[in-house]
Amino acid sequence: EPEVTQTPSHQVTQMGQEVILRCVPISNHLYFYWYRQILGQKVEFLVSFYNNEISEKSEIFDDQFSVERPDGSNFTLKIRSTKLEDSAMYFCASSEVRKGRNQPQHFGDGTRLSIL
């Protein structure tokens, strides 16, 4: 069964450094998402991406965050200058698009980001 893959599984970065989290969504999916989960807390929506542009972003997704689909398969999340509070599990998800009907989202296993 096709799956969403994320790399790396664990990223340790010094505060203030840039980090790029990578995702390969399911190949025939057109909608892509990033979510994060701070330890012990809810899964929070960060951003959705469709047709090579952001369709919605949350308040968390400030100017330090950006997303890109650099080629036909990868979907990346960049944090320009990391803060301690960015430490969390980051999940990528993708879904099919059928007009007017939400579809299940398929999640990767996540990247655990630890900011020191």
Place this chain on the structure above:
Amino acid sequence: SQQGEEDPQALSIQEGENATMNCSYKTSINNLQWYRQNSGRGLVHLILIRSNEREKHSGRLRVTLDTSKKSSSLLITASRAADTASYFCATGKMDSSYKLIFGSGTRLLVRP
């Protein structure tokens, strides 16, 4: 406002028993989805129920949706130790992004 709050927060049952988890939400939705998360892993989609549906089954899972009460329940019948995980409800609205809003989850422990 918070969306998708589950109860109980934690549930411990014996293998073979049924497990029921509830979810309440505040705003109008297009659909409600249930996900499972094993420790340290990603979220696995279990079942999606649309706002015009009242009940849905998938194997040992039964989901109900009451839009008048803004609530949903997930029933796992004949539980197994492998069902031990956290279970989350997530609501989706029909808008341009299809984002999901997750609840805080129920931690289910099934004792062998």
